[in-house]
Amino acid sequence: MTAMNTRRSLLQALGLACLAWLAPATASAQPADAGRAIRWIVPYQAGSSPDIHCRIVGEALSKVLEQPIVIDNKPGAAGNLGAQLARRAPADGSTWLYSGSPLAANMRIYKAPGYDAMKDFVHVSMIASSDAVLVVDARSDIRSVADLLQRLRAKPGAASYGSGGSGTPSHLAAEWLLQAAHVQAVHVPYKGAAATVMAVLAGEIQFSLPIVGVAAPQVQAGRLRALAVTGAQRNPRLPTVPTLVESGFPDITVVSFGGLSVPAGTPAPVVQRIEAAMRLVLALPAVREKIEATGSEVASGGSQAFTAALAAEVPATERMMRAAALEAQ
Template sequence: MNSTPCPPLRRRAFLAQAAALGALPLAGARAAEPWPRRPIKWVVPYLAGTGPDTTARIVAEAAAKALGQPVVIDNRGGAGGNLGARQVAKAAPDGYTWIYSGSPMAASMRMYKSPGYDVFKDFRHVMGLTSADTVLIVHADSDIHTLDQLLGRMRAQPGKVDYASGGTGTPSHLGVEMLLSVAKAQALHVPYKGASEIVNAVLGQQVTFGAPISTVAYAN
């Protein structure tokens, strides 16, 4: 399943946008203050070692060189990204706290009565970094080799075939649920905290299949 892609962000364009990042949340007299004057914290609401984390670290290195201040990654995985989003929503709007946002943040506005933030009011979106694909994987020793076989198993055993996602409301979870709806099949959802945990669950044969995200970075 492919998410809506964002236009490629080339290095020169990124550096220009990064230099302007700090001015966005400021208003009035504070907008004239030099920025940045201290390290910037970039909250990544995913586990270390995942696609978003790797992308953020690559971009953070380039941003640090462009801005002259360290950009420190703070991994806050869990709750489909809501833990990190809540933290940033409560942070001072001074340009020193960023968040690596994604579709789960927008989905939470529909899935939860009170996710702890408003994605439209509490954040200002600056630029796109990646496009992501959801892939389906099974253990190498599985007797399932095609999508048709997997769907056939789920139809034959409704609710007994389990799968691992990156968490409730994440693209991997919603992508599989859309597939199940279209295919008129059923499966048991087992939420994990990221792609690495999904892969480990499949390798350990804790679930029948997994739906990790494969991220393609646009920051060159």
């Protein structure tokens, strides 16, 4: 047996042991209607990083909780549509929401998002965090951030870029960069990061800033060229790609995070059961490896840490909007 196979076997064994250990611990906390399907609303397109993360984690959680988990993609309005649906759902643990930094950011990006991120939900657990990557078509002659900015300065307002929607991290990061560099480009909102990648490849737009996990396969296949990542450090999946800080913009770092929330009023024992299951699932090596393979990092903060991070995201968005000269829509 090779060293790789030995390691894989050990990881699988550890994962099974963790699941076996958790089963009796959660049995006493199961509600009377245990076994019913859980609807996990993901307010983004299938194939997006949030969707992939939910499917990875949902598969493991379903075994732990002994309940089927159905991923329900409800993209639209930069995540607001799905959040509105979750807000109106029964507060009994049967409906979950994939939530994260955009949920809080939209409290400032939109004048009427249709929910209150801090009052309408109980935030159960973080799942993962990720930076974005500035990409162009690999067939272009743009090979660096400096090249892109030079092109934008040569023809102000002629180029366009795509984001997953107004107020998404990709939109805020792009506008922050444009404002800092004193250049212009037209914003074209799409329904998700994957759509912006396809738009760059099709020549509809000149650049975009999708989540690393969505863009990395196209970068590695030679179809997209990565110019910079938005995190404070280089991304392990794209180790040769510099950060925006390295590219001359020391103040620009944008990292998005996501997790699981439930409607406000969900009973505390139900919330605690889900949080405990999530904590153990995110400790499983197989789950961690799958999440990290998407270019994201596991962010295993519980309810208290997740709630604090979302609360901090609201004023952080205000500062970012001022820097990017954006107004609420």
